[in-house]
Amino acid sequence: MIEISTSGTNSLTNTKAESNLLADDLGEDEQSFYCSIKPDLNALANNPAEKTISSILNYSKSL
């Protein structure tokens, strides 16, 4: 039986390595599909209105 637990691990030394490992741990099929839709996903990226950014900057200057 495989027990999945992180209680015995040293999170400070292991998490980064674990993260890097798992980041690449999508299956070949999933990676391939993900790559195929990346351009369409990227096309959905958007930006806030300039007015919104100006409001934020003005708020900061007002403090």
Place this chain on the structure above:
Amino acid sequence: MSTINIQSISDQELINQYIHGHEPSLEELIRRHKSKVYTSIYLLVKDTYLAEDIFQDTFIKVINTLKAGRYNEEGKFLPWVIRIAHNLVIDHFRKVKRAPVVTTVEGFDIFEVLKFYDESTEDKIIREQTYTDLRELIHHLPSEQKEVLIMRHYADLSFKEISDITGVSINTALGRMRYALNNLRKMMLTRELSLKNT
């Protein structure tokens, strides 16, 4: 006197400069990360005006925290901002008591998806619909899958950072990404079949 290009300065240096009163550093931080933060918010709330409001509230919190000297996320500015935005999105849905198109299971209602396509593609050319369709498909994902996909792709966070923000294990975050991709693929295939049969 040498001139330092502000765009080459790290986030942490910009934060330090801003804390010491250099306002242009804040502007650079916002411009550097605005697309990742805004897109992450927008795809979760699906409303431009609301996304603008939450984006603004997010950076007001950022400003207040930085100016109060309470920032302690050295080297992790973007994940910290995304976490604030994520919490504000959750607060919003709690307030209006309206869940974003979500189920708590890992699947989705295929009949709802078919119904959606029947309605939305009636008078439109398929190619023109690609981006709208993909956006809608993302919205049909269960919320926990949607947020992982958005944080991974648009905010460019690692699964470790996503797991910290969402309070789940790295394996769970990774699993949700897998489900998100598989469900997107299923919905796209279903959509193709649906269009071919019309």
